Amino acid sequence: MLTLENVFVNYGAIEALTGISMHVEQGEVVTLIGANGAGKTTTLRTITGLLEPRQGRIIYEGEDIGGRPTHKLVARGISMSPEGRGVFANLSVRENLQMGAYLIKDRGKVAADMDRAFKMFPRLKERESQKAGTLSGGEQQMLAMGRALMSNPRLLLLDEPSLGLAPLVVHTIFEAIDEIRGKGTTILLVEQNAHAALSHSDRAYVLETGRIVMEGPSKELAADPRIKEAYLGE
Amino acid sequence: MSTFLQQLINGVSLGAIYSLIALGYTMVYGVLKLINFAHGDVYMVGAFMGYYLANGLGVRGAQALGMSADGLLARGLLGSGAMEPSLITALAVMLLAMAICAALGVIIERFAYRPVRKYSRLTALITAIGVSLLLENGGQVVFGADPKFFPELFKKRNIELFGGASINSADIIVLVIALALMIGLQLVVFRTKTGRAMRAVSFNLQSAKLMGINTDRIIAFTFALGSALAAAAGVLVAIRIPRIDPLMGILVGLKAFVAAVLGGIGNIPGAMLGGLLIGVTETMVVGYLSPTYKDAVAFAILILILLFRPSGLLGSVSQEKV
Structure with a gap:
């Protein structure tokens, strides 16, 4: 590959x-x-x-x-969860995930992918509307990975x-x-x-x-x- | 009381213009961490584009381009009689000037800033000063060094207010248009996908790339947007005070830059607030102290803000969590 x-x-x-x-x-x-x-x-x-x-x-x-x-x-x-996570600190968890799906036009697909990310990391669901900058390091890492997966x-x-x-x-x-x-x-x-x-x-x-x-x-x-x-x- | 009201109206109208220019500084800083010192000169070009759109290039100018001496190019939208002085005309002139300057902004970014982006920020800053000098001196060559008198795009009149104050209709129209443009910008930045990409680029360029965002295109778009707003400011200023010259962008550009710093550079609502504050403070100083200090106010504010709140009124100190 x-x-x-x-x-x-x-x-x-x-x-x-x-x-x-x-x-x-x-x-x-x-x-x-x-x-x-x-x-x-x-x-x-x-x-x-x-x-x-x-x-x-x-x-x-x-x-x-x-x-x-x-x-x-x-x-x-190809998608990457970068070193230091690189989450968008001023955006909410949900908006960060939406960013990950920037190239995907089908909204239904984005919603389904977001559910999948929340299923993988239930902590993110709890923090859905919180700004990414306020998350703990571990939560930010989950977000970075969830976000990287949003582009499928x-x-x-x-x-x-x-x-x-x-x-x-x-x-x-x-x-x-x-x-x-x-x-x-x-x-x-x-x-x-x-x-x-x-x-x-x-x-x-x-x-x-x-x-x-x-x-x-x-x-x-x-x-x-x-x-x-x-x-x-x- | 009437002085206060009068100066407040003047100040908000002037401040809205500073805000429009400050937005360009702040947006470009947001995506590139560059103080685009040529931005004030784009505002100047905007005013001149408005002038030529309304008045035409003149007989010699049109003939130099091989066009007839009494066509639209020679006499402009107003001179050729294609349009009557009216609000529609003012809007048409402004929108066309905005489009031309948007293209100018994209060209400046593409040919001056993009090639030096991989070098240090100081390199980009010096390039910006170079572009600024080019536009100022180039403007003197192309437009002529002596001031030009901006045509009246619509009939102005004075409106009496309670308490003895009066307001010129131009001030109201300038204010309304400036506010409409700012609301439009907010919608673009906070409600559209491109706006979302702009914010992503300004938060973290590398992450934005990893999201699949074509960051070069977003940066070019940011320059287009900022330059269009500067052009609008140029036309609006010329509507208020119809005297334009190729160096008009220097002082206004600096003041708008101060406005952006005051609001918190990189912060869009901050630039709007900063512009309004500088405008109102300036007119209040003119009204209550002396017009002599008019231009010093902005810089006194700059010194204060740098001493006491360097991140600006709405700017925040960014923190990184481990």
Whole structure:
């Protein structure tokens, strides 16, 4: 579904990604783990067109999408819950969800999708008319994910969904990830919480300073002594 | 009492014009975090467009473009007799000037600001000052440096009020049109999908992109909207005080900018409120102190607001939750 071939990305003179190759197949949950500054967020931002690759190809559903404007990729079925959530603080929960459905013209469909989001995150329903800025961090994360789903993506990118959240909320978020994949949406998950990420995904890539240093089925990586030592703290 | 009433009416009418211009500053700041210093000059262009629409380009101007010396282009809507002075004429002139300036705003954004958007904000700011100088000096070349007298688009008359005050019909019409435009803007921004996208872009550009919003188009639309309102202000000002010149946008632009800061830059109702407050304060100073201080008022207000409430009257300090 998605293939990155030898992708290089720069921030000015700084090389953020130095030749990343990876692929995500239809229906999979693939996770990208690594330390701060390894290039995880950069990878997602490049896939969604927020950054332009200096070199290499990004092939989505058979087409090179490198450097395409973000709004066109959203229309093509890629959606992202960004790092830091990026909710519209001055808009209500409901309006935030409506924003997520910006490209969908059928109002009935939007209403049905909103019900679905509320079903997945009943807390959002309780806070429906509250401004997003007044929500807790966990609720904002739920909103960011619910909002990303409103465009009915085929490929959902999640950037650090559990960052800074209480363990109970982290649990809720990962349950939601299982639920989303159960409905057939392909997921690319970026996480610092390697333990949770590996136990909720099919395959994993390990990023270190802009390059992929390990890859394989999540179960195998979770059992690998190097991963255990570096990322699972065992 | 009659002075107060008179100056209040004058002030609200003048303030509504400041509000219209302030809206352009505040909306562009909202989406780009850019103080568009050329905005006051777009207002000037708006006034001149109104002038040429009503009076035509003149015989030489029309002939330079290869048109006949007594057609619509040479003599304008009024001069050629195509329209009589009336409210309809005033509205037609204003709407056409708005359309022309909307296009000008889009061109400025596309060719001056968009290419430098990826660089620092300071770069954009300096570009804005450059565009401003270009319009001011270009205006002197194209329109001529000497003032022009704006034609009377409709018959003005004085209306006596109770308490000895009188009000010019132009002031009432300016006020009504300005308010109608502001209500229209509110509807666009808060009731339409494009307006929703504008607000999304101003809250968080990256998130707006991720919603599938074509942010370039929304930014261009914001410039069109702001520039159209500035053009309306230009025509309305010229209806009140029919003397226009290519540098008329400098001071008024600065005052409207102060109005936007006073209301809270980026805040649409704030710009409206700020404009009205600056207008009323200015006319009150003229009425009760001395006209000498007229232009100093806005800047005194700016200093006070920056000292005591830098986020403006309606602006809020944004907080991020972890």
